[in-house]
Amino acid sequence: MVLPFFSLKEKHSLVDVDIHSHLIPAIDDGAKSMDRSIELILSLKEMGYKKLITTPHVSDMFLNTSQDILKGYKNLKKELDHREIEIEIEVAAEYYADDNFEKLLKKKDLLTFGEDQYLLFELSYFTSPQDLESLVYDIKLAGYTPVLAHPERYVYLHNDIKKYRNIKDMGVLFQINLISINNYYSIEVTKVVKELIVNGMVDFIGSDTHHRRHINFLRRSFSQSLYRKIFKYNKILNNIL
Numbered sequence: 591m592v593l594p595f596f597s598l599k600e601k602h603s604l605v606d607v608d609i610h611s612h613l614i615p616a617i618d619d620g621a622k623s624m625d626r627s628i629e630l631i632l633s634l635k636e637m638g639y640k641k642l643i644t645t646p647h648v649s650d651m652f653l654n655t656s657q658d659i660l661k662g663y664k665n666l667k668k669e670l671d672h673r674e675i676e677i678e679i680e681v682a683a684e685y686y687a688d689d690n691f692e693k694l695l696k697k698k699d700l701l702t703f704g705e706d707q708y709l710l711f712e713l714s715y716f717t718s719p720q721d722l723e724s725l726v727y728d729i730k731l732a733g734y735t736p737v738l739a740h741p742e743r744y745v746y747l748h749n750d751i752k753k754y755r756n757i758k759d760m761g762v763l764f765q766i767n768l769i770s771i772n773n774y775y776s777i778e779v780t781k782v783v784k785e786l787i788v789n790g791m792v793d794f795i796g797s798d799t800h801h802r803r804h805i806n807f808l809r810r811s812f813s814q815s816l817y818r819k820i821f822k823y824n825k826i827l828n829n830i831l
């Protein structure tokens with residue numbers, strides 16, 4: 591990938607497409623209102639994003655149906671048109687891997703993105719999944735391409751890069767959160783994300799924007815030396831979308 595010249599003080603994204611955010615108002619723990627949602631979108635646009643694939647949570651805490659999400663998306667799009675804000679916006683979801691997810695998977699009632707039906711899913715942060723291999727098998731069998739959200743945040747994977755390799759070998763793509771490189775979560779998470787980056791294990795990058803604090807950290811992530819290393823060591827797929 592040929593990178594345009596940017597100084598280290600640059601506050602712009604090197605990809606046009608963001609694939610992970612919580613921008614639909616009052617549907618999860620992301621934007622709380624339409625005004626806040628618009629504010630976050632304008633900030634992302636200012637950072638150089640041209641297309642946002644927003645991904646509300648579907649979990650036991652946020653039992654959103656596909657219909658709920660599509661309805662919220664339609665309202666948001668209408669508001670963007672109304673305010674004449676030019677940015678492409680699409681919708682998918684971030685699925686927590688639980689029983690409800692398995693039911694939705696059986697019904698093929700899942701919101702995905704891209705031609706390869708990329709399916710963004712997340713795991714528990716603290717408890718290792720019981721049988722990830724068969725879940726991934728089922729996801730692929732149903733015709734989806736599994737994309738694991740923020741692999742750097744799962745503490746039970748932290749001490750062993752082989753665990754990450756094993757998941758990648760199952761055919762799972764990795765989406766890291768950009769704010770992880772900027773110490774947003776913890777020093778440990780930053781250490782792990784660096785390892786994933788320099789070992790060429792990253793497929794997608796995402797902002798995972800929920801609120802203003804994320805925007806502030808994201809803006810500062812672009813000037814981190816680790817940001818450029820993402821593109822040096824990995825084939826990042828964001829811009830094929």
Ligand SMILES: [Fe+2]
Nearest residue numbers: 610611684798
């Ligand atoms: Fe998320």
